[in-house]
Amino acid sequence: MNLGIHVTQTKLLDVLLHVAVARPVFIWGAPGIGKSSLVQSFARQVGLPCVSLLGSQLAPEDIIGVPQIVEGKSRFCPPGMIAREEPYCLFLDELNACSQEVQKSFYSLIHERRVGDYHLPEGSIVIGAGNRAQDSAIVKPMSSALINRMFHVQLNVSYQEWMSWAYENGIHPYVLQFLEVRPDYLWSQPPKTEEPFSTPRSWHMLSDILYEYGEAIDNETVGILARGCLTPQHAAQFQAFHKNIQGKYQLNRILEGEATFPSAPEDRDILYFLADSFRAQIRKELPADKSQVTDQHKRFAHRAKALLKELSMISLEMAQMVVAKHEEGNALPSWFVVEVVRDLPRLAAERRDG
Structure with missing residues (x-):
């Protein structure tokens, strides 16, 4: 029903x-x-x-x-x-x-x-x-x-209400920090195949398990635990987040110009996590309706296009993923995509070819 x-x-x-x-x-x-x-x-x-x-x-x-x-x-x-x-x-x-x-x-x-x-x-x-x-x-x-x-x-599911509950009830800091960056990962549609999938209940489960392991948990174990509770893509992203949690590649520092996207081959999983989070941040910051765009939105859009250009120099595939068409309800604002097509023709060409 x-x-x-x-x-x-x-x-x-x-x-x-x-x-x-x-x-x-x-x-x-x-x-x-x-x-x-x-x-x-x-x-x-x-x-x-x-x-x-x-x-x-x-x-x-x-x-x-x-x-x-x-x-x-x-x-x-x-x-x-x-x-x-x-x-x-x-x-x-x-x-x-x-x-x-x-x-x-x-x-x-x-x-x-x-x-x-x-x-x-x-x-x-x-x-x-x-x-x-x-x-x-x-x-x-x-x-x-x-x-x-x-x-x-x-x-x-209400992300805001669940997060308020989660803070009040001591959900593990790693889970809270990750979902602050990726609020769209709180819940996913149940899959047609037999595999774990992300829900508020499964994030709570992961939180309980992380507490049982304690602070000395290694990244490989985090990956095992996440894959036992979450949608596979979310689990991989959570493992990359944990790998970088104390590292220098924080998205907020990259947005503020204090750091750059990682370029080393061994950091490709972190780059994927940051690129996916960057896309989510664009959707969060920019309104869908261009008539609602303020000067602050224009500044963020300008910075986002500059970062897309930097990202494309490291990995065109990752930059294309940021602007690519996703499922309905998860698209970037159309006016921003038009600006990307106008200002970043190389990336736009690859996007059209894809």
């Missing part, structure tokens, strides 16, 4: 505080972006214990219970984790990974807050969550009856 309108973590908490107390809510979103932790945070805010059920591991009897004979009549007795006396937040994680039979067992629980003769205590809250079909996750079609019983909202 794609709702067309997405919310950040902060906005979703606000929605839950107003909607979930009245109606069941279903949160859609990619894996690893914090759906589960956000629901748990919400439950703490409203002062309710959070009971999580993992839909992909449930059978119908895990919800409706098993029949027992009471006074000569059969009665279904729901499991103890559901049949509670005090109000609570019931979190149905991976709800759309359930089989159709398990989904049917949720109908009365979601719509009427009831399982057989048992009713959830007054004040209880029901929240579901699941991945989308395009996320290469295990999902099954949800019936229209189940969809229509819930309010739906789609969660997206």
Whole structure:
């Protein structure tokens, strides 16, 4: 499902505080972006214990219970984790990974807050969550009856909000410093193949592992750890960042004219990292609309073109990568590209040929 309108973590908490107390809510979103932790945070805010059920591991009897004979009549007795006396937040994680039979067992629980003769205590809250079909996750079609019983909202990653959380919660300095340079690497679309990919959860995982290794960790080990958590390209860039973290080739020093791009063959991985970061910095600094360009933007654009010329003298391939067309939503401002074509004809020719 794609709702067309997405919310950040902060906005979703606000929605839950107003909607979930009245109606069941279903949160859609990619894996690893914090759906589960956000629901748990919400439950703490409203002062309710959070009971999580993992839909992909449930059978119908895990919800409706098993029949027992009471006074000569059969009665279904729901499991103890559901049949509670005090109000609570019931979190149905991976709800759309359930089989159709398990989904049917949720109908009365979601719509009427009831399982057989048992009713959830007054004040209880029901929240579901699941991945989308395009996320290469295990999902099954949800019936229209189940969809229509819930309010739906789609969660997206907010770089600013996650970084604020990361600083407050002691995420490893290497991770913070790298993502300050490459904010676009916080999350990547789940791949079609079986390989790690970058999400807030995987960056948190890498942070925990780096802390376990301590300060004496070598660059080869950093590469192994990064490749076990992140999108392969992001992992290679993180390893190059770590290799250069105490070195002289810092992008901010290059932008300010205090250093130059590395030219030694053994520093090619660092050059790639810096060139890719340079591209990201251009996208960050320059507005897409030329009518919004200020004198400060013009000065940065002039400096960027000078650095592109310097970079092309070291590696035309790297300079071309900076200005090359990338996927939609990750392009340099068109007005800046026009200036590059005008002012750097050699680079522009190579760009057209590519």
